[in-house]
Amino acid sequence: MIDKEFVGIAAGICTAVSLVPQFLKTIKEKRVEGVSSFVFVVLFFGNSLWVWYGVMLNEWPIIVTNAFSVIMDITMFILKMKYRNKS
């Protein structure tokens, strides 16, 4: 029987890692492609609610993964605003 924490951690690593290439591409090209600032706001609310949900379930893989996503959402939103005039 595979432990649920193990599955949660593996899931969290995959979905967190998937955010990194877009972030690196943004830093390198100094522009945020393909995604509107509105999407980052919706994601910010969504991931924040997932953190709350994780706290309610007391499941730390949900909390840690979505807290990382919240930080990325805020960072990408700031970069989107910063590079706005260059896009």
Added chain:
Amino acid sequence: MIDKEFVGIAAGICTAVSLVPQFLKTIKEKRVEGVSSFVFVVLFFGNSLWVWYGVMLNEWPIIVTNAFSVIMDITMFILKMKYRNKS
């Protein structure tokens, strides 16, 4: 006391809705911007693991949201392959 199902559903709607603009933009412009096909493969594994995790916890907001994400990952990967020569 707010029910955890309510928070999970609200979280799931936000993160699912955030995928729609990128999808519509892709359909409209017939090209997949900013994200590599590798990212969709990683997301496919990540979201599939989240579905498994949701099944283990018996939490259907996790299952439904990530099942939707898996479908979107596959769709975007197919569109990425389809529009490859046009990018």
